[in-house]
Amino acid sequence: MTMHRTRIKICGLTREEDVAAAVAAGADAIGFVFYPKSPRYVAPARAAELIATLPPFVTAVGLFVNASAEEVADIVRVAPVGLLQFHGDETAGQCAQAAAAANRTYLRAFRVKPSTTGSELLEYEAQCRASSRLFAGLLFDTYVDAYGGAGKVFDWSVIPKELAHRAVLSGGLSVQNATGAVAQVRPFAVDVSSGVEAAKGIKDASLIAQFIAAVKAGDATPGNDA
Numbered sequence: 155m156t157m158h159r160t161r162i163k164i165c166g167l168t169r170e171e172d173v174a175a176a177v178a179a180g181a182d183a184i185g186f187v188f189y190p191k192s193p194r195y196v197a198p199a200r201a202a203e204l205i206a207t208l209p210p211f212v213t214a215v216g217l218f219v220n221a222s223a224e225e226v227a228d229i230v231r232v233a234p235v236g237l238l239q240f241h242g243d244e245t246a247g248q249c250a251q252a253a254a255a256a257n258r259t260y261l262r263a264f265r266v267k268p269s270t271t272g273s274e275l276l277e278y279e280a281q282c283r284a285s286s287r288l289f290a291g292l293l294f295d296t297y298v299d300a301y302g303g304a305g306k307v308f309d310w311s312v313i314p315k316e317l318a319h320r321a322v323l324s325g326g327l328s329v330q331n332a333t334g335a336v337a338q339v340r341p342f343a344v345d346v347s348s349g350v351e352a353a354k355g356i357k358d359a360s361l362i363a364q365f366i367a368a369v370k371a372g373d374a375t376p377g378n379d380a
């Protein structure tokens with residue numbers, strides 16, 4: 155029996171020291187927010203400088219909200235992210251088009267409402283999978299007025315088991331709830347932004363290390379056999 159290792163993405167980085175802290179703590183991926191209205195927005199040229207500091211096998215993820223295919227492709231030409239994350243109101247077709255224009259695989263965010271059902275999530279995943287071979291998986295976040303990075307949790311029990319093991323769980327994860335989230339949902343990966351921040355866009359190295367330890371504690375919770 156092998157234990158699953160939940161992959162960890164730390165999102166919304168804007169500073170070299172935060173990138174270094176995430177890498178040192180063992181993050182698998184770091185996210186750059188290319189949504190100009192976000193307080194965590196980073197200019198593509200600055201993201202490129204931060205990406206250049208990454209060691210091998212740490213994935214840089216570019217987050218977009220309602221950007222056109224041309225905008226996504228232009229940004230990726232400057233900031234060489236390995237994976238895209240579409241977090242707005244893009245249709246499945248628009249995600250596929252933007253990913254093709256940028257020649258990258260992508261995560262699609264689904265913002266879960268109290269009314270969302272498991273079968274809705276299954277249907278949505280099938281639709282995304284059918285629309286592009288570049289689709290890498292769903293990311294579950296909480297539906298709020300803003301597009302994301304809101305630090306709000308949703309009811310994880312809505313996620314069907316058959317989706318969880320290949321999806322990314324996000325939305326209000328923190329040092330306090332990460333162990334329980336991983337133990338309950340058994341996601342492929344987790345994504346956190348506000349839960350490891352000192353201020354918006356400014357990460358706290360100690361919170362990042364504690365968050366990663368909390369995720370590992372969730373992996374080690376009995377019953378988590380691959």
Ligand SMILES: O=C(O)c1ccccc1N[C@@H]1O[C@H](COP(=O)(O)O)[C@@H](O)[C@H]1O
Pocket residue numbers: 165166185187189192193194195217219241293295301302303304305306324325326327345346347348349
């Ligand atoms: O981080 C942002 O500013 C952001 C802006 C617009 C869309 C998504 C954004 N972040 C993503 O939101 C989720 C949840 O974040 P949190 O941990 O609840 O703060 C996460 O996937 C971020 O990548």
